[in-house]
Each structure stands twice: as C-alpha cells, then as structure tokens.
Amino acid sequence: MKSYSEEQYDKQDILPLEKYVSVKNGHFALDYEKAKSDGIEKGLLDGQKAYFEYLNDEITAGKLEAKKDLSIVEKTESESPEMAPLACKGKNYGPKHYWWGYHVKMNSCATDNFVHDMNTAGSTAAGIAVFTAYFGFVPGAIPGAASVFFGLMANRADANNKGKGVKADITWALAFSFSPQ
Template sequence: MKRLVCSFLVLVLFFGMMTPVFGQGKGNSSTTSSNVDVLKLVEPYVELQEDGTLALEGVPRGLYQAFELENLEYHFDQINKEVLDGNLVIDEELNISETGFSTFHHAGYGSWAYHWWGYQRLFNNSQANEYSSHLRDRAAGAAMVTGVFAKFPPISGIAGVSSGYWALLANRVDANNNGNGVQVSVTWVNVFSVSSL
C-alpha cells in the first residue's frame, strides 16, 4: 500500500510539472518552480563516479518511470563520453565544464551549457528574435534546409518532438523577450522553461 501511495504522489508531482509548460500566459514562474521541484527529487540519485562520469544510483522504480529517467541516463551517456574523451569535467557539485580555458557550466550567450539535468542557454534580444524565427522554421519543417541545428540543444529525443513543441517554445521566447533577452532551459524529457533576462 505504501508503494502505491508513493507512486501516486510521484505521478501527481510529475503531471503538476508538465501542465504549466503548456499553459498560456506571459509568466513562467510556475513552470520554473515545478522544474526545480522535480530536479530536487531526482538529484539525490545522481552520483559522480570515481572515473568522473555521472550515473543514477538507487532510484525507486516509480520515480524512474514517472520521470522518464531512461532519457536522463541517455543524456548522461552523452556527457560521459565527452568526459572520457577529455572534453568535459564534472566537479563534486555536479557542475560540468569544458576542459581548457572556458567555463562552460554556466549558461552563456552563443552556446548551450551542459548540466546534469539538461541544457541551458542565454539569448540577448536579437539572438532571442533570431532563435524564435529558427524555432518557427523548425516547426514548419524548414530547419533541415536552413541548417540551424546548432540553435537547438543536443538533448536526447529533441529531434523527435512535434512541430507544436517548436511553435510553443517560439511563443514562450517571444512572450518572455522584453527587449533584454531570455534564458532557455531544457530538461532530459524536453520540458523547457523560458525566463526573461
């Protein structure tokens, strides 16, 4: 009975996180708050291994299924390959940075930053306008022709999402870009949040 109640609560939290993403309105604070709640639930199970790679350890089955953590493990596989190839390094706080002179673990203008939970990027006003245009092209199926794949985060399954996803993301970018730009975050299950800068 305890397991059933626990699984139900996890599902309630999961669907509570997903619903605001598709809601209307200009603000996005409930989405960001829900995403943070999910990250807090999952993060205790994220382990830094002795070889410097990431792994999930001891995740309850209900949590694993509810939050599609197989996609997170696929995301870890991508990060871990870069770690083992010497391109990325992960510290004890799970911050991810490029080797060399850059500090890639902080979202910056012009490139996607790696996080254990997904990717993040800052866009200034003109970049946000261009990004929104690229998203609309992607929604219309024109991204293959325009060659704008670098604009999209390398999250697992991101290429397989519907055109409605790209259009919704474009709308959120437009709604939150008040002339100062936006911050876009995308989790391992392609849940995005967009906030004004």
C-alpha cells in the same frame, strides 16, 4: 508500459533525482536501484540514465568535466565568438551543461533569431505533415507534433524577450522554460 520517450517530464520531475546522482571516477552515476526502490518512475530513471550516457561520452571525449558537486565544466569555449552588436541587449552564451539538462542565455538579437528559426522549423514540419496527410502517409503525425513543439518554443521565447533577451532551461526530456533576462 510507457518508455521515458513516451512520457512527459519537466524540470520539477527531474530535480528530485539529485540525491541519487554522484560523480565517480570523473563520470556521472545514478543509483538506479535505490531510486527505483524509493518509488521513482522507471521511465524517468531510464531517461536520466540515457542522458548520463551522453554526458559521460562527452566527458570521455574531453569536452566536459564532471565535478563532485555535480557541476559541469565546459572544456570547449561556449561563449559566442562574435561580439554582440551594440543594438543587442542582454547577455549571450551557448549551452551550459548541467546534470539535468542545459541552460542558455540569449541576448535580444539571438532570441529574435531563435524565434525566427523555430518558426521556420515549425512551418517546415507543418508543411511535411500536410504533405504526408494529403498523400495518405500515416507518419504525418510526427512532423505535425514537431511543428507544435517548435511553434510553442518560439512563442515562449518571444513572449519572454521583452527587448533584453531570455534565459532558457531545457531538460534531457525536452521540457523547457524561458524567462526574461
């Protein structure tokens, strides 16, 4: 049996869980048993449950507030503290939390920086994979897979930048989508 960490879920898999999600006593709740009896995959439910544990810890710590309509209020500032240079196009704000994951807007400069950082991370992970493979270490597949993931994120962000920045949705399952601003 696969655990949620071994299965790939995207946003379209996660959004139908909304009818099983509620806010009780200021914390997110998942009607796990009802969803399971309705045929929802156990791995998907386990992943959502784990993400809610994280969100509820953030709520308890006073960083987030869950609303009855399932929206989340950031209790700490998520705006970028520095003013965007005039040469940067598009809006820029740090991750906004949602019950399914995160939404981020990056202006053109922040997108370029993100692409550079992801390419650097991918190159580093690829180097580790080559090093471990060269010396016969089996765990070389893990940094190799990370290298591909970072490279794919960089390519998608770069392709959607179009000089005005990007909007990104990233789920708890690390499924992501980028679109132009």
